[in-house]
Amino acid sequence: MLDNEHIKLRAPEPEDLDFLYTIENDPELWTYSNRREPYSRFAVKRYLSNCDQSVFERGQLRFVVEHKNSGKPIGTIDLFDYDHCNRKAEIGIFIDNPHRRQGYALQAVAMITEYARQYLHLHQLYGYVDVDNTASLRTLTKAGFCHTATLSDWLWKGSRFTDVVLLQQML
Numbered sequence: 001m002l003d004n005e006h007i008k009l010r011a012p013e014p015e016d017l018d019f020l021y022t023i024e025n026d027p028e029l030w031t032y033s034n035r036r037e038p039y040s041r042f043a044v045k046r047y048l049s050n051c052d053q054s055v056f057e058r059g060q061l062r063f064v065v066e067h068k069n070s071g072k073p074i075g076t077i078d079l080f081d082y083d084h085c086n087r088k089a090e091i092g093i094f095i096d097n098p099h100r101r102q103g104y105a106l107q108a109v110a111m112i113t114e115y116a117r118q119y120l121h122l123h124q125l126y127g128y129v130d131v132d133n134t135a136s137l138r139t140l141t142k143a144g145f146c147h148t149a150t151l152s153d154w155l156w157k158g159s160r161f162t163d164v165v166l167l168q169q170m171l
């Protein structure tokens with residue numbers, strides 16, 4: 001369920017330190033999170049040493065997207081803001097530039113959606129996507145997510161506010 005012929009989703013490992021440190025400190029990605037400052041290597045290392053806690057404890061579940069042929073990490077996919085009482089979680093995905101537009105994001109979303117349905121017994125997944133992020137909008141729509149709302153001026157992108165689309169999928 002968490003792999004196919006191209007990719008596999010796996011738990012983060014200590015060997016992922018450099019990869020995670022690089023993506024977590026990319027200012028272009030900060031727009032999509034509530035973080036605006038860099039992480040230290042120490043903080044990422046500490047995260048890796050504690051990421052064996054369950055989604056129930058942390059409220060987040062992160063998988064590394066690994067390319068099967070190379071064995072190298074090519075992205076991450078997360079379930080976060082996990083709400084056990086209401087059986088929902090937000091989804092977030094990142095695929096590194098050289099591996100984009102090859103269908104890996106869609107495959108990873110399909111895998112984590114099935115995992116959320118079968119093992120976490122979630123009722124829904126949702127995501128907030130910048131209206132300018134056409135690749136993510138296309139990926140989540142292809143994966144069965146539906147546009148349920150547009151939130152005006154939701155994200156600050158350096159010099160202006162931008163809208164986001166709320167996408168949901170009932171599982």
